[in-house]
Structure formats: C-alpha cells, structure tokens
Amino acid sequence: MNENAHLLASDGDGFILDPEDLRAIEHERAHYEQPQAACIEALKIVQRRHGWVPDGAIVAIAETLGIGPAEVEGVATFYSLIFRQPVGRHVILICDSSSCFLVGYDTLREALSSHLGIGFGQTTADDRFTLLPVCCLGACDGGPALMIDDDTYGPVAAEDVAALLEDYP
Amino acid sequence: MTANRYRCRLHQAAHERRLEMHPLTWWLRDDGERVGLDEYVAKDGYAVVRQVLGYQRPDEVIETLKAANIRGRGGGGFSAGVKWGLTLKGEDMPRGYLVCNADEMEPGTFKDRLLLEQAPHLLLEGMILGGYANDSCFGYIFLRGEYVTAARAITRAIEEARAAGWLGRDIAGSGFDFDIALHTGAGRYICGEETALINSLEGQRANPRAKPPFPGQSGAWGKPTVVNNVETLCNVPAVLRFGAEWYQGLSGERSGDGGTKLYGVSGKAHRTGLWELPIGTTAGELLDRAGGMRDGRSLKAWLPGGGSTGFLLPEHLDLALDFDTIGKTGSRLGTGLITLVADDQSMVALVRNLEKFFARESCGWCTPCRDGLPWTVKLLRALERGEGRPGDIELLEELAEDQGPGKTFCAHAPGAAMPLASAIEYFRDEFERGIARPGKDDVVPDGPLSTSEA
Numbered sequence: 121m122n123e124n125a126h127l128l129a130s131d132g133d134g135f136i137l138d139p140e141d142l143r144a145i146e147h148e149r150a151h152y153e154q155p156q157a158a159c160i161e162a163l164k165i166v167q168r169r170h171g172w173v174p175d176g177a178i179v180a181i182a183e184t185l186g187i188g189p190a191e192v193e194g195v196a197t198f199y200s201l202i203f204r205q206p207v208g209r210h211v212i213l214i215c216d217s218s219s220c221f222l223v224g225y226d227t228l229r230e231a232l233s234s235h236l237g238i239g240f241g242q243t244t245a246d247d248r249f250t251l252l253p254v255c256c257l258g259a260c261d262g263g264p265a266l267m268i269d270d271d272t273y274g275p276v277a278a279e280d281v282a283a284l285l286e287d288y289p
Numbered sequence: 290m291t292a293n294r295y296r297c298r299l300h301q302a303a304h305e306r307r308l309e310m311h312p313l314t315w316w317l318r319d320d321g322e323r324v325g326l327d328e329y330v331a332k333d334g335y336a337v338v339r340q341v342l343g344y345q346r347p348d349e350v351i352e353t354l355k356a357a358n359i360r361g362r363g364g365g366g367f368s369a370g371v372k373w374g375l376t377l378k379g380e381d382m383p384r385g386y387l388v389c390n391a392d393e394m395e396p397g398t399f400k401d402r403l404l405l406e407q408a409p410h411l412l413l414e415g416m417i418l419g420g421y422a423n424d425s426c427f428g429y430i431f432l433r434g435e436y437v438t439a440a441r442a443i444t445r446a447i448e449e450a451r452a453a454g455w456l457g458r459d460i461a462g463s464g465f466d467f468d469i470a471l472h473t474g475a476g477r478y479i480c481g482e483e484t485a486l487i488n489s490l491e492g493q494r495a496n497p498r499a500k501p502p503f504p505g506q507s508g509a510w511g512k513p514t515v516v517n518n519v520e521t522l523c524n525v526p527a528v529l530r531f532g533a534e535w536y537q538g539l540s541g542e543r544s545g546d547g548g549t550k551l552y553g554v555s556g557k558a559h560r561t562g563l564w565e566l567p568i569g570t571t572a573g574e575l576l577d578r579a580g581g582m583r584d585g586r587s588l589k590a591w592l593p594g595g596g597s598t599g600f601l602l603p604e605h606l607d608l609a610l611d612f613d614t615i616g617k618t619g620s621r622l623g624t625g626l627i628t629l630v631a632d633d634q635s636m637v638a639l640v641r642n643l644e645k646f647f648a649r650e651s652c653g654w655c656t657p658c659r660d661g662l663p664w665t666v667k668l669l670r671a672l673e674r675g676e677g678r679p680g681d682i683e684l685l686e687e688l689a690e691d692q693g694p695g696k697t698f699c700a701h702a703p704g705a706a707m708p709l710a711s712a713i714e715y716f717r718d719e720f721e722r723g724i725a726r727p728g729k730d731d732v733v734p735d736g737p738l739s740t741s742e743a
Contacts, residue, residue, distance in 0.1 A: 151429075151470040152492075153510040159492035160475050164434070198494040198652075200476030201434050213435070217396035218596050219555040219628050221642045255478050255650060256396040256596070257435060260555035260626070261562045262295045270437040272295040 135176020137184065141165050145184060155185040159195050163202045172203040200254070207250040208243045210288040213267040215274075217256035220263035223275070228264040231278035235285070249285070296321055297403045298562045300578065306565070310539070312527030313520065313551060314565040316408045323442045326449035329410040335455055337526040338417050343463035345529075347378070350422040354525070356533035358547055363390055363481070363518030364594060364623040366612035369525075376423050376505035377513040384426035385513030387419050388490065389522055391432040391439070392474055392481040396596030396646060397628040400551040401519035403563055405432070405439035408523070409446035413469060415522035417460065418529060420467040423515050428469040431486055434476060443471050478650035482699050483516040484508075485652065496654045497699035520551055544569025544611040552610065553626035554579040557586060557634070563626075569614075572627050573606035579629075586631035590715065594623025596643050597704025599711035600636075620711060636716040637723055640709055641669035647705035657692050658702035664688060665709065672723030682720050686713060 137145070144165050149158040162185065166177045173196055182189040196202045203211075214220075214229055236244050236251060243250045257272065259265035265274030268288055276284065298321070299314055308315040316324050316332060329335070341350060355370030376385070389412065393401040404412060416428045430443055447469055450456045458466045472490055474480050480489045484498035487509050508514020528536045528548075537547035550568040552575055555561050559580035566574075572591060582588055590600045593610060599620030601608075608614050615622040630639060648662035665688050671677045689710040692702035713720055 156492040202475050219397045222556045255394045258393050258399040258402045259295045260397050260399045274295040
C-alpha cells in the first residue's frame with residue numbers, strides 16, 4: 121500500500137496556509153521557471169510558523185503550487201532540516217563530522233544528552249529542546265561546534281552546556 | 290561563562306593583505322563584518338563589471354578565464370574557463386542559468402563561509418561577469434540552510450546591488466540584463482553534487498542526474514546551466530582586471546596552477562583557521578602557521594581537502610597543495626582545507642566517523658552507495674570494538690574498490706572510498722588490531738546487510 125495514501129485521500133484536515141505565508145510562497149515562486157521549485161522554501165516557511173510541517177500543510181502546499189501531495193511529501197522527507205513531526209521550541213544541531221569528531225564531539229554530545237536526558241531525534245518532556253546531528257557545520261576551526269536555532273557556537277566545552285542552554289527558554 | 294559564538298577567522302590582518310596578492314580576501318575588514326556596497330565600491334568594487342560588460346565579447350572573457358586556468362575550488366579542480374566554453378550559448382539557444390554552489394558541507398571545509406558572510410559583493414560581481422560570459426538570464430546562489438549569517442549578508446547585498454543598478458536591466462549601460470536570487474537549502478550533503486543541486490533547485494529530491502547531458506548542455510529546467518563554487522567565482526573579477534598572466538604568476542614556482550587558495554587548518558592544531566596563500570603552498574607551511582599540533586602531540590595523518598579525500602602522512606607535508614601534486618599521491622586536493630590527526634587518535638574510529646557520515650548522506654539512488662556504505666560502517670564498528678572477523682579488512686578493501694570511480698552513479702561513494710582505502714593502506718596494523726583473536730568470547734555478528742547500527 122502506498123504509504124502516502126493518507127495524504128492522497130486527505131483534503132488537508134482543514135489546514136489553511138496563513139495569508140502571510142501564502143504571500144511569501146508566491147514571492148519565492150516568482151524566482152523560478154516552475155512552481156515546484158518553491159516547494160522546499162514553502163516547507164521552510166510553514167515550518168518557521170508551526171515549528172514543524174503537519175500533514176495538512178503538505179496538502180495545502182501541493183495545492184498552492186499545483187503539484188501532487190506525494191511529490192511534496194517526497195521532498196519533505198528527503199531533506200534533513202524539514203521536520204515531519206513536532207520538535208521542541210529550540211532545535212540543537214550538533215556537528216558530528218570529522219573535524220569536530222577529532223576535537224571532542226563525543227564528549228559534547230554526551231554532555232548535552234545527559235543534561236537534557238534525551239538522545240538524537242528526541243525532544244525533552246517540556247518540549248523545550250530537540251537534539252539532532254548535522255552534517256559538517258563549516259565551523260571546523262571552532263570545533264566542537266553546534267547550532268541552536270539560528271545561532272552557531274564553537275568551540276563548545278562540555279562544562280559550557282548548562283549555561284548556554286539557559287539562553288533558550 | 291557562556292560558550293563562544295562561532296566566527297569565521299582569517300589569520301591575516303588587513304595591513305598584511307594587498308589586492309594583487311590576496312584577490313579574494315583583500316576586501317575583508319578586520320572586524321569581520323560584512324563589506325557593504327559603499328565600502329566595496331570605494332575599494333573599486335564592480336569596476337570590472339563596468340570595464341568588461343559591453344567592452345569585451347563573452348568569448349573574449351572566456352578566453353581570459355581559460356588562459357588563467359582557474360581550477361574549480363569546490364574540489365573538482367576542473368577549469369572554470371573550459372566549463373564556461375563548453376556551456377551552450379548562442380542565438381539559437383535559450384538563455385540559461387548561472388548557479389553558485391554555496392552548499393559548503395564537505396567535512397573539514399569552512400572557506401566559502403568567510404567569503405559569503407564578509408564579501409558577498411565580490412561573489413555577486415563574479416556572478417555578473419559569469420552570467421555575461423555565459424549569456425545566462427538569471428543567477429542563483431544555492432546556499433546551505435544552516436548558513437544563516439551568510440543568507441542575511443547575501444540578501445542585503447543583492448538588494449544593494451539591485452538598487453545601485455549592478456543587477457537588473459541594462460547593467461552599467463551595457464544592454465546586458467541579469468539578476469540573482471538566493472536559494473537556501475534544507476540540509477543533505479548530496480546537494481553539493483552539481484546535478485543533485487540542480488534537482489534540489491528545481492524543488493525535487495536531491496538525487497544526482499545522469500551525465501551526459503552535462504549541466505552546460507541541459508541543466509536547470511533543461512536550459513544550459515553553469516555551476517561554479519563560491520571561491521571559483523570570487524576569483525573572476527581579479528582575473529579579468531589584472532589578466533591571466535598575473536593570475537598564473539601568483540603561484541610563482543610553487544605550482545603549475547595559478548592564483549591563490551583559501552587554505553585552512555582544522556583538527557588537532559594549535560591555531561586553526563584560514564589563510565589566503567599562493568596555490569601550491571605546502572601543508573607543512575600551513576602546519577607552521579597553525580603553530581604545530583595541540584597539547585604537544587605529533588602529527589599522525591592528515592586529510593588534504595575534506596572527508597572525501599584520501600589520508601596522507603607526515604612525509605607528504607612538503608608537497609605542494611595543488612590539484613596535480615596531491616592527485617599524484619592517490620589522494621585529491623579537494624577543498625584544500627587540511628584536517629590534522631594527532632598520534633594518539635584512532636584511525637579506525639575516525640574512518641568509522643567519516644563512513645557513517647557518507648552512509649547517512651547517501652541519497653540512496655544507487656546500490657553500491659546505498660547498501661555498501663552502511664555495510665562498511667558495520668564492519669568498521671566491529672573492528673573498533675575489537676570484534677572484527679578475519680577477512681574483514683580485505684572485505685573493506687573490496688567495498689572501497691566497488692564504491693570507486695565509474696562504479697556508482699555520482700562521486701559520493703568514490704569520495705567515501707578514498708579515506709577508507711588510504712587509511713587501510715597506511716595504517717593497516719590499526720585495523721588488524723580490531724580483529725578478534727580466536728578462542729576468545731567470539732561475538733557472532735549479524736548478516737552483512739543488516740544496517741541497524743549504521
């Protein structure tokens with residue numbers, strides 16, 4: 121059975137794109153020959169408002185761009201920074217690539233994991249933080265590095281973790 | 290104390306840089322802030338656009354680029370001039386696209402970030418010149434989503450350039466129309482592969498495309514498309530200003546390649562960071578500039594230019610860091626940012642880390658990559674735990690061979706094979722120590738294709 125069947129059959133569960141988001145998507149769409157090109161940006165626009173991309177948004181984006189919901193879902197599930205399930209108020213991306221690995225990634229990951237009580241792909245019970253690994257952050261001269269929301273930090277020592285997280289209520 | 294906000298650093302102060310010696314970074318400010326339009330123009334920025342558009346024919350521009358031999362700074366090393374020359378253009382062709390590959394995700398690479406955050410107008414100027422040479426109707430900057438500071442800098446620069454008439458219709462009275470949009474990604478290393486990047490730009494999953502046709506023949510929306518790295522494009526204004534001979538002369542006797550390179554150091558060095566130096570500078574000189582290894586350790590191995598390049602040894606430190614010299618060792622120059630491994634660090638663990646990265650980032654399109662990489666990780670994990678079986682190292686060598694050039698759909702798996710094969714070649718004893726001794730409590734591993742731990 122097609123795992124997207126629930127999307128294909130869905131009318132979007134009544135999800136309506138925010139008018140401001142709709143305008144932003146239309147603005148993006150004007151940059152490209154084909155509307156589908158705005159698909160990834162549309163997913164990011166919805167995610168900025170909701171924190172993640174619910175099923176209904178997949179259908180709504182598909183309708184707006186005139187493409188199939190399975191197409192949008194295929195894209196949404198391919199890209200690691202599009203979240204198809206709820207995440208915490210703040211997303212922590214730890215760089216797990218080679219340069220950070222050489223200068224203390226393991227220690228930093230363990231410190232974060234034990235401080236938050238969660239592993240990769242999990243969200244704290246108070247919905248405050250989600251922890252994820254990320255592809256080389258391009259901050260290799262400042263490893264071990266991580267991002268919290270839009271902010272990049274590095275080098276981050278294990279003992280800095282508690283104070284750093286205080287800035288993200 | 291709170292943790293440090295990360296800031297990309299060039300280790301050369303403004304007073305140490307000259308335009309004729311540091312064409313990429315001469316523009317930068319010591320405070321690390323973005324060079325805005327007024328400052329860029331005050332430093333004679335966009336002068337080359339005025340000098341070239343309408344005064345030189347596109348084919349003349351391409352000839353200069355070919356003579357300068359700017360080799361692709363994304364790591365491929367292919368001549369930008371030749372690439373431009375091969376891009377279809379002419380009255381019977383639809384105007385195509387110029388795409389800047391700013392999807393910097395190669396492990397150990399942080400050079401384009403510097404130019405994107407601090408010198409966005411230099412990139413725009415290079416793109417306008419590239420658009421003119423290739424008769425492109427529009428340009429895209431494909432930027433990785435995590436580069437938030439760069440996105441702000443580029444967005445602002447595009448607005449400034451448009452308001453000042455450097456983008457839009459009839460640029461500098463030349464009759465040439467060209468504009469640029471920022472396209473930000475949503476993760477996935479594979480987007481840096483140029484045909485996967487084009488699919489991603491079109492709003493699809495980032496699976497690579499078959500070549501031929503090459504993007505220069507049929508790229509974004511079937512139109513001729515040029516894809517160039519950030520650093521490559523940032524070289525273009527100075528080459529057209531000072532000429533191919535000047536560019537070739539920058540490296541002097543060091544290298545057959547011309548120009549400068551943004552070199553960098555990461556890993557267990559005392560002082561990590563970036564330098565703009567003549568191409569052909571040695572890794573030994575970079576190590577000196579980095580103040581040697583950290584914590585009194587010594588150097589065990591190094592990667593010349595990212596996770597998809599092969600390991601080299603201390604004995605290779607005197608080699609020129611250019612495409613041909615490093616290529617002759619069996620490795621690749623890649624991005625030219627070296628990663629240093631200290632003598633107390635495990636090669637098996639490091640290679641496992643690298644292969645796990647490549648396994649996770651595989652798009653899954655072709656079998657050697659999709660299944661071969663998780664299998665590789667599984668074998669490495671066993672070796673790391675001392676639970677390897679006799680024959681595992683030979684199996685890893687076979688896997689590296691089967692993921693090599695020509696056996697996969699794109700360069701992703703061949704890139705993964707490089708550090709694996711070279712680490713086994715140079716540090717075989719470390720891998721052998723991971724083979725379980727007979728008679729001990731043997732752990733029976735799962736079948737080879739079980740990928741649960743990858």
